[in-house]
Amino acid sequence: MSARPYRVLLIEDQELVREGLRLILESDDSIVVVGEATTGEAGLELHERLAAMHGVDLVVTDLGLPGLVGADVVRQIKARQPATRVLVLSALGAATDVREVIEAGADGYLLKHSSAEELRGAVRIIAQGGGGVLSPPIARALMALQRPRPSEHNPSTPVLSERELEILTMLGEGATSKEIAQRLNLSIKTISNHRGRIIAKFGTTNTTAAILQAYQQGLIAPPDIQ
DSSP: OOOOOOOEEEEEEOHHHHHHHHHHHSSSSTEEEEEESHHHSHHHHHHHHHHHTTTOSSSEEEESSSSSSSHHHHHHHHHOOTSEEEEESSSOHHHHHEEEEEEEEOOEEEESOOOHHHHHHHHHHHTOOOOOOEOHHHHHHHHHHOOTTOOOOOTTTOOOOOOHHHHHHHHHOOOOHHHHHEEEEEEEHHHHHHHHHHHHHTTTHHHHHHHHHHTTTTSSOOGOOO
């Protein structure tokens, strides 16, 4: 029996963009759009209803929404349903905006000029429990924002074990816990425990925020600029 498709809620105020996103996502048999909303408030209300009925695996939301803005939408979704994953899709790419959204709990951030396959791939990665999905220009901007010079000592950089750094690097490449477990011949529970310790050492709320800090502190680099 095949696995059920990932259930996605779209929050986007522009009708043509929203329809295009639905068509792109549903061209992948592993993804189904279970709801659409045009404002942050409507998206939160619909998310509550869908979560109570049959669940939502992932929310794809714009950042510049009417009324409640994207960062607040992310924050409230995570507060109400922590298991729901959130991918922000926006035309806005300023590093400070992205950092605010990631710190609010977003699991990924793509620019709207990303390709259809990048979007579908990001949804699959995040829905499976992966993190650190960022458009390459955003990853570069975030690294430049706070990355220390090689000669500088950054006291805020956490001390990671060799295994934790190995797992963090794989997470930064978009690997899920299941994929990492298979590659390292470890149990998924062991990988999840390592992820928890990594998040605790960075003092963040999720994996993506920890990966973001690791980029900025020069511990790892996004795959395309290794």
